[in-house]
Amino acid sequence: MKIIVTGGAGFIGCHLSRKLVEEGNEVLVIDAIHPYYSKKRKLDQLHYIGEAGPYRFEEKNLLDDEEDIRRIFLEFQADCVVHLAALPGVSYSLEAPGQYVDYDVKATVNVLKFSGESNVKKVIYASSSSVYGEQANKPLTEAMATGKVISPYAAAKYGAESFCHAFASMYKYDMTILRFFTVYGPWGRPDMAITKFIERILNGEEITVYGNGTSRDYTYIDDIIEGIYAAIHKAPGTNIMNLGSSCPVSIEELIEAIAKHFPDMKIHHAGFRQGDVTSTWADTSKAKELLGFQAKVPFDEGLARTVKWAVDYYGKE
Numbered sequence: 001m002k003i004i005v006t007g008g009a010g011f012i013g014c015h016l017s018r019k020l021v022e023e024g025n026e027v028l029v030i031d032a033i034h035p036y037y038s039k040k041r042k043l044d045q046l047h048y049i050g051e052a053g054p055y056r057f058e059e060k061n062l063l064d065d066e067e068d069i070r071r072i073f074l075e076f077q078a079d080c081v082v083h084l085a086a087l088p089g090v091s092y093s094l095e096a097p098g099q100y101v102d103y104d105v106k107a108t109v110n111v112l113k114f115s116g117e118s119n120v121k122k123v124i125y126a127s128s129s130s131v132y133g134e135q136a137n138k139p140l141t142e143a144m145a146t147g148k149v150i151s152p153y154a155a156a157k158y159g160a161e162s163f164c165h166a167f168a169s170m171y172k173y174d175m176t177i178l179r180f181f182t183v184y185g186p187w188g189r190p191d192m193a194i195t196k197f198i199e200r201i202l203n204g205e206e207i208t209v210y211g212n213g214t215s216r217d218y219t220y221i222d223d224i225i226e227g228i229y230a231a232i233h234k235a236p237g238t239n240i241m242n243l244g245s246s247c248p249v250s251i252e253e254l255i256e257a258i259a260k261h262f263p264d265m266k267i268h269h270a271g272f273r274q275g276d277v278t279s280t281w282a283d284t285s286k287a288k289e290l291l292g293f294q295a296k297v298p299f300d301e302g303l304a305r306t307v308k309w310a311v312d313y314y315g316k317e
């Protein structure tokens with residue numbers, strides 16, 4: 001298959017692109033190498049894809065390089081587009097909300113439009129558990145998202161979902177919206193808790209833990225990739241699905257699990273951060289029914305693999 005992966009130099013994108021290359025697909029990665037985190041890290045992630053075999057890379061911004069992107073889409077004639085490119089992160093969205101309208105909404109509109117113009121058959125959009133906002137009841141089923149969110153990041157993701165519906169209706173392509181629940185693993189985003197904690201501990205620095213009694217449905221990267229891969233090959237029509245492990249881990253359990261690897265770690269406790277929901281917990285029955293999705297990697301196992309990767313990667317820096 002011919003597949004475009006936007007944001008392919010990112011955390012999830014490099015794992016997905018590598019698997020798609022391994023499976024013999026013709027892969028085109030479009031990524032702006034946005035400075036949200038280090039350029040070196042993104043170049044290393046591109047290198048990680050390349051270890052699996054040849055693929056095409058275009059360093060373009062979906063927002064600013066509109067005409068180039070249109071031409072690339074028209075020339076490449078993809079069967080499927082997986083749109084992962086976005087400005088991620090809840091905290092930064094409180095500081096720079098306008099950028100999330102640009103990077104998470106406007107850029108998505110461009111991808112949806114160019115997919116339609118180039119007769120793409122299927123578009124997959126990377127949404128987020130943050131679209132559920134703060135909810136009293138758990139686990140979270142797809143119908144529980146109503147747009148009542150608590151951060152600009154989540155508002156942008158929910159808004160982009162709406163554009164997905166509009167463009168799927170206008171251009172008649174199959175549209176799969178996948179809501180990822182806190183993804184972690186090797187090449188994990190450096191601003192996210194698990195990667196940030198391990199990096200700081202390896203540098204001999206203390207870690208800052210925000211709030212208490214919070215929990216996250218941490219989902220190992222390989223499980224997310226299996227879900228996206230299944231969505232590329234199955235999932236007809238327009239669907240929204242949660243991809244999560246369905247096993248929430250409290251912040252206290254997370255610290256305990258990390259302490260098994262680093263018993264001497266130093267912790268600083270701080271208050272709750274604005275924009276963060278208290279807890280997440282995915283109901284994945286729909287993804288199970290439509291994709292045969294079932295998260296397989298237990299948290300302790302995923303964490304051990306992540307620690308091993310981090311020790312190797314940061315040890316070499």
Ligand SMILES: NC(=O)c1ccc[n+]([C@@H]2O[C@H](COP(=O)([O-])OP(=O)(O)OC[C@H]3O[C@@H](n4cnc5c(N)ncnc54)[C@H](O)[C@@H]3O)[C@@H](O)[C@H]2O)c1
Pocket residue numbers: 006007008009010011012013030031032033034035036042060061062063083084085086087088103107126127128129179180181182183184189
């Ligand atoms: N990591 C998670 O836990 C998580 C959870 C829920 C949803 N998501 C979503 O999954 C997707 C991938 O997340 P990630 O963690 O891999 O993030 P990431 O920041 O590692 O990857 C995103 C990539 O998109 C690129 N990009 C951003 N704006 C661009 C633009 N305008 N043009 C071209 N490239 C651009 C960046 O350079 C980056 O390489 C995002 O849409 C994110 O919102 C991630």
